[in-house]
Amino acid sequence: LAKTTQPISMDSYEGQEVNITCSHNNIATNDYITWYQQFPSQGPRFIIQGYKTKVTNEVASLFIPADRKSSTLSLPRVSLSDTAVYYCLVGRVGGSTLGRLYFGRGTQLTVWP
């Protein structure tokens, strides 16, 4: 399984764009990249998922370079409510994870007024 590395913490101010980069040097051909957001005492919430290039939804964008050894979660114009832990995970397609996801320590994002 590809190990992921992401910053332990980041700080930002309201209204700024935040980019959180995740390194996954050993990503395999059939691995995809998923990001979750977690607030204290709540379950992780699925944010975005991608395999290559760029994926955008109503919440965030995910940028994946051609070599796929890293990925960047971009949160546009953050607000105080975006203060949370963000997890980057890599996983296989086609049911091969057998329900097991590996969560690292994640990135604690703190947004200041």
Add this chain to the structure above:
Amino acid sequence: KAGVTQTPRYLIKTRGQQVTLSCSPISGHRSVSWYQQTPGQGLQFLFEYFSETQRNKGNFPGRFSGRQFSNSRSEMNVSTLELGDSALYLCASMETSGIDTQYFGPGTRLTVL
């Protein structure tokens, strides 16, 4: 579709007791995974059930057990509770075709006194 639900949301038990937690997956999802989250260890995989069978298991003692019913609802049981079992217990459900995206419930906060 309704999301993953977990009951109860909060539970207080004493050492030596046992506890049963319940999880209802998203409609149509046949895979249910359980995780334990503590400040010291982060999110750790307990086990996964698919079509009423345990398909994958993490590294937890036999005091932790689970089951899945024909409607995909799942229960997790912890016997002979220890203080260290105090944690947020999370359940996640997953479709079993295509990408393994797990969707988490709100969790059950278990406190062992």
